[in-house]
Amino acid sequence: MPTVSSEELAAAAGVNSAKLRKDFSYLGSYGTRGVGYDVEYLVYQISRELGLTQDWPVVIVGIGNLGAALANYGGFASRGFRVAALIDADPAMAGKPVAGLPVRHTDELESIITDNDVSIGVIATPAGAAQQVCDRLVAAGVTSILNFAPTVLSVPEGVDVRKVDLSIELQILAFHEQRKAGEETSPAQETAAATAPPRSGAGVRAGAAGGRKGPDGDVPAVMPA
Amino acid sequence: MPTVSSEELAAAAGVNSAKLRKDFSYLGSYGTRGVGYDVEYLVYQISRELGLTQDWPVVIVGIGNLGAALANYGGFASRGFRVAALIDADPAMAGKPVAGLPVRHTDELESIITDNDVSIGVIATPAGAAQQVCDRLVAAGVTSILNFAPTVLSVPEGVDVRKVDLSIELQILAFHEQRKAGEETSPAQETAAATAPPRSGAGVRAGAAGGRKGPDGDVPAVMPA
DNA sequence: ATGCCTTTGTGAACGCGTGCACAAAGATGG
DNA sequence: CCATCTTTGTGCACGCGTTCACAAAGGCAT
Numbered sequence: 001m002p003t004v005s006s007e008e009l010a011a012a013a014g015v016n017s018a019k020l021r022k023d024f025s026y027l028g029s030y031g032t033r034g035v036g037y038d039v040e041y042l043v044y045q046i047s048r049e050l051g052l053t054q055d056w057p058v059v060i061v062g063i064g065n066l067g068a069a070l071a072n073y074g075g076f077a078s079r080g081f082r083v084a085a086l087i088d089a090d091p092a093m094a095g096k097p098v099a100g101l102p103v104r105h106t107d108e109l110e111s112i113i114t115d116n117d118v119s120i121g122v123i124a125t126p127a128g129a130a131q132q133v134c135d136r137l138v139a140a141g142v143t144s145i146l147n148f149a150p151t152v153l154s155v156p157e158g159v160d161v162r163k164v165d166l167s168i169e170l171q172i173l174a175f176h177e178q179r180k181a182g183e184e185t186s187p188a189q190e191t192a193a194a195t196a197p198p199r200s201g202a203g204v205r206a207g208a209a210g211g212r213k214g215p216d217g218d219v220p221a222v223m224p225a
Numbered sequence: 226m227p228t229v230s231s232e233e234l235a236a237a238a239g240v241n242s243a244k245l246r247k248d249f250s251y252l253g254s255y256g257t258r259g260v261g262y263d264v265e266y267l268v269y270q271i272s273r274e275l276g277l278t279q280d281w282p283v284v285i286v287g288i289g290n291l292g293a294a295l296a297n298y299g300g301f302a303s304r305g306f307r308v309a310a311l312i313d314a315d316p317a318m319a320g321k322p323v324a325g326l327p328v329r330h331t332d333e334l335e336s337i338i339t340d341n342d343v344s345i346g347v348i349a350t351p352a353g354a355a356q357q358v359c360d361r362l363v364a365a366g367v368t369s370i371l372n373f374a375p376t377v378l379s380v381p382e383g384v385d386v387r388k389v390d391l392s393i394e395l396q397i398l399a400f401h402e403q404r405k406a407g408e409e410t411s412p413a414q415e416t417a418a419a420t421a422p423p424r425s426g427a428g429v430r431a432g433a434a435g436g437r438k439g440p441d442g443d444v445p446a447v448m449p450a
Numbered sequence: 451a452t453g454c455c456t457t458t459g460t461g462a463a464c465g466c467g468t469g470c471a472c473a474a475a476g477a478t479g480g
Numbered sequence: 481c482c483a484t485c486t487t488t489g490t491g492c493a494c495g496c497g498t499t500c501a502c503a504a505a506g507g508c509a510t
Contacts, residue, residue, distance in 0.1 A: 005456085005457065005458090006457075006458075007457080018459095018460090021457090021458065021459065021460085022459080022460075024458095024459095025458090025459060025460080030458090030459090031457075031458055031459085032457080032458080033456075033457050033458040033459080034455075034456045034457050034458075035456080035457070035458090036456090036457065036458085037458090
């Protein structure tokens with residue numbers, strides 16, 4: 001029986017072995033003292049807990065470059081996701097095959113959701129269309145949304161939204177890059193005063209940031225991780 | 226002079242106002258007691274600290290659906306990023322315009338990096354090509370990499386890598402979705418035993434997970450946020 | 451069967467980040 | 481010029497998650 005110790009796993013993942021064991025114990029997965037964890041059993045338990053053993057039908061709305069990229073992405077199937085339908089508002093796209101699936105028109109959105117019992121939707125539309133698409137998805141019964149459009153979506157209680165902002169990742173890299181570059185010179189503070197604008201003038205609109213539910217734990221309020 | 230109080234900002238962002246003030250104080254941004262923060266000055270200070278005031282040339286390697294989507298993404302320019310070049314290994318792509326830029330062949334990678342003083346690279350290639358592209362980018366002087374390919378890249382000390390795995394986001398949604406569904410029924414534990422495989426059989430290879438530098442703070446070792 | 455060795459599971463301590471609460475500071479009005 | 485009011489900046493305490501450290505447990509050799 002192939003096994004792994006928490007120590008091996010911890011080293012491979014770069015985390016503390018005690019934390020790993022404690023996490024596993026929360027999952028109810030039991031290892032064998034003096035031996036470790038049965039690999040196959042462990043994989044199964046984690047997969048099940050994460051929902052990987054279930055089949056999750058998803059729809060992708062907005063079949064531009066990004067939508068097509070997502071439709072072609074191979075990683076979904078292996079993680080238990082099945083692309084139930086591709087939906088686009090452009091009538092010219094309708095019927096056109098993308099990644100082996102015919103693109104369906106937005107008119108069919110509601111029936112597609114209902115017929116396939118879809119609870120997860122992916123929004124890859126332009127920013128302007130995102131909220132409207134979101135509302136329709138939710139109304140049709142979708143309770144989890146992955147949003148690639150650069151907008152904050154407001155959703156009713158009980159619906160989960162995760163926003164993927166491709167430029168935020170780049171910003172975080174640029175932030176660290178700047179740090180690297182700044183280390184051998186002055187502590188940034190100095191150069192600031194030199195180029196800072198006078199503290200006056202017409203401003204940016206403050207406040208008014210859509211109905212988010214609360215802190216999402218990904219990005220601290222001000223500083224990137 | 227338009228101003229905002231920490232209280233307003235905190236309410237809009239859904240965070241605690243004290244935390245916000247403390248964060249600002251770390252940045253050295255000074256507000257005015259009894260008034261608040263000068264909006265324009267604050268925006269400028271945060272932008273500067275985050276590196277938004279600098280011009281960051283980036284290259285995108287791998288111009289498939291995803292690469293094209295990134296090239297067309299409008300959010301980059303406004304955050305201080307400039308797409309210096311699009312690079313693809315397919316000779317048939319060379320010269321073809323994508324998002325207004327001619328695609329360059331991989332042969333030119335090194336000279337492009339050097340000539341444009343690029344320090345940030347985006348990898349949108351298939352998994353198989355990613356590590357090789359990564360090595361070439363690093364050798365040419367790139368010190369920050371945004372990786373969309375489903376592989377763990379190993380890089381030398383001093384190079385930052387951020388991995389964007391599109392299916393992980395979906396997995397997190399599915400995880401919460403499962404929780405929602407499971408609440409009104411049994412506590413998962415029960416159903417497990419019924420369908421669990423016997424604790425034996427040929428296993429999955431353990432250990433061996435490339436040279437990551439350390440915990441990255443994004444996703445806990447076991448449980449999604 | 452007994453003792454030793456390995457690794458788990460977890461109680462307890464430590465450290466860090468968050469939030470509270472308040473003094474200091476500045477604006478504003480009389 | 482003084483009193484009052486608002487809002488910042490921050491010391492302090494609380495709580496949570498991580499890590500340490502060790503007893504319990506199981507395997508394995510003799």
